[in-house]
Amino acid sequence: xxxxxxxxxxxxxxxxxxxxxxxxxxxxxxxxxxxxxxxxxxxxxxxxxxxxxxxxxxxxxxxxxxxxxxxxxxxxxxxxx
Amino acid sequence: xxxxxxxxxxxxxxxxxxxxxxxxxxxxxxxxxxxxxxxxxxxxxxxxxxxxxxxxxxxxxxxxxxxxxxxxxxxxxxxxxxxxxxxxxxxxxxxxxxxxxxxxxxxxxxxxxxxxxxxxxxxxxxxxxxxxxxxxxxxxxxxxxxxxxxxxxxxxxxxxxxxxxxxxxxxxxxxxxxxxxxxxxxxxxxxxxxxxxxxxxxxxxxxxxxxxxxxxxxxxxxxxxxxxxxxxxxx
Numbered sequence: 123x124x125x126x127x128x129x130x131x132x133x134x135x136x137x138x139x140x141x142x143x144x145x146x147x148x149x150x151x152x153x154x155x156x157x158x159x160x161x162x163x164x165x166x167x168x169x170x171x172x173x174x175x176x177x178x179x180x181x182x183x184x185x186x187x188x189x190x191x192x193x194x195x196x197x198x199x200x201x202x203x
Numbered sequence: 204x205x206x207x208x209x210x211x212x213x214x215x216x217x218x219x220x221x222x223x224x225x226x227x228x229x230x231x232x233x234x235x236x237x238x239x240x241x242x243x244x245x246x247x248x249x250x251x252x253x254x255x256x257x258x259x260x261x262x263x264x265x266x267x268x269x270x271x272x273x274x275x276x277x278x279x280x281x282x283x284x285x286x287x288x289x290x291x292x293x294x295x296x297x298x299x300x301x302x303x304x305x306x307x308x309x310x311x312x313x314x315x316x317x318x319x320x321x322x323x324x325x326x327x328x329x330x331x332x333x334x335x336x337x338x339x340x341x342x343x344x345x346x347x348x349x350x351x352x353x354x355x356x357x358x359x360x361x362x363x364x365x366x367x368x369x370x371x372x373x374x375x376x377x378x379x380x381x382x383x384x385x386x387x388x389x390x391x392x393x394x395x396x397x398x399x400x401x402x403x404x405x406x407x408x409x410x411x412x413x414x415x416x417x418x419x420x421x422x423x424x425x426x427x428x429x430x431x432x433x434x435x436x437x438x
Contacts, residue, residue: 127242128252129218139225139244143233166303177244179237189284189300190307192251193277196258 126179126201136175145184147172153184165191257283262328269331270346275353278304278312282319294320314356321362321390326424326432327352352386359384365394369401373411376402380415380435387417387435390424396431403433 131139137147144156153161153170161170163186176187180199185191221242228236237243245251257263257280266279281300285293297320304312318324335345352359361379363372379387391399403421406412412419417435424430 124241126255127221127240128245128255129221129242130245130247130249130252131218131222132247135222136244136246139222142226174246174249176246177237179241179243182234182237187245187249187251188303189251189254189281189296190277190303192254193258193280193284196255196280197277200258201255 123201126199133172136177137172139177140172140175140184143177143182163191165194253287254280254284257281257287262325265332266328269335269342270349271342273346273349275308275311275315278308278315279324282315282324285316285319286322286324290322293322310356311350311353314353317356317360322392322424322430323388323390323432326422326430330422330432330434348385355384358382359387361387361389363389363391363395363399363402365398367395367398369398369405372398372402373405376406376435377411377415380411380417383437385437389433389435390430391432392430396429399431399433 140147140153145161146154146158148154148160151172153172153175155161161184162168163170164183166186166188168186170184170186174186174188176185176192177183178185178195178199180195183195185195221240222244224240225233225236225242232239260283263276263280263283267276270276281304285296288296297316301313301316304316308315315324318327331345331349334340334348338344340348359379361375376387376389379389389399389402406419412435416438418438419433419435422432422434424432
């Protein structure tokens with residue numbers, strides 16, 4: 123399996139990518155899904171904010187990128203399996 | 204070599220290329236884009252992409268082998284990642300994430316951060332590996348030592364400073380040992396190593412350890428010997 127490539131993008135570009143996927147951003151900067159419901163980070167259990175939003179492979183995950191959530195993500199989706 | 208070549212700009216073009224491909228992708232292919240290309244997007248400046256490398260280190264794999272899928276593994280990988288950062292950044296990063304780690308993993312999580320920010324993460328894993336080999340422990344026994352060390356980390360660890368008088372250090376070690384814990388870890392780095400050598404000489408020539416029922420061993424935490432730890436074990 124090829125190495126996972128993680129690309130850092132500006133907030134504007136992340137927003138552009140999310141909008142392309144059908145997501146939107148509310149007035150406070152929280153990410154909303156296709157049904158206009160707030161997206162919850164599966165690791166931090168908090169609402170995903172555009173300033174910290176990460177888009178990752180694995181049935182398409184939208185999470186808050188923090189050291190803890192990313193460490194949990196890498197454990198759940200190891201590159202070498 | 205092309206004098207105009209700037210790796211950061213080239214890397215930027217490469218990343219932007221991926222992003223551009225994503226934007227140009229057909230609508231029905233968008234969701235699978237990330238899995239097909241093994242690519243993810245992170246917020247600019249977060250620096251978290253390198254964290255995945257910590258889970259590829261021998262130390263991490265070794266600990267996972269020893270304790271299995273323990274709930275503290277994500278923090279261990281954060282600890283190893285912190286250890287891989289430049290020394291002047293380590294304490295700052297550990298400080299920034301201390302609260303969120305405490306919220307989810309309480310004292311044990313913070314102990315791992317403390318180990319990481321003092322450069323002992325790999326040394327601790329090395330110690331557990333060697334101890335396991337020496338004692339031929341079951342996985343449950345080893346997990347118990349691992350968890351107990353994290354729980355008691357503040358009580359069982361001591362950091363020697365360069366300017367600490369020898370008598371004070373010996374007294375501090377004696378106080379730690381008098382608590383009767385199974386293990387005590389005493390660290391020294393750079394300028395404090397000379398002091399540590401004097402501590403070792405004093406300990407060997409006194410009967411303090413015999414009286415309190417401890418033996419000790421010395422481990423180098425870095426190949427050049429600029430960080431060492433004395434591990435006292437209750438007999």
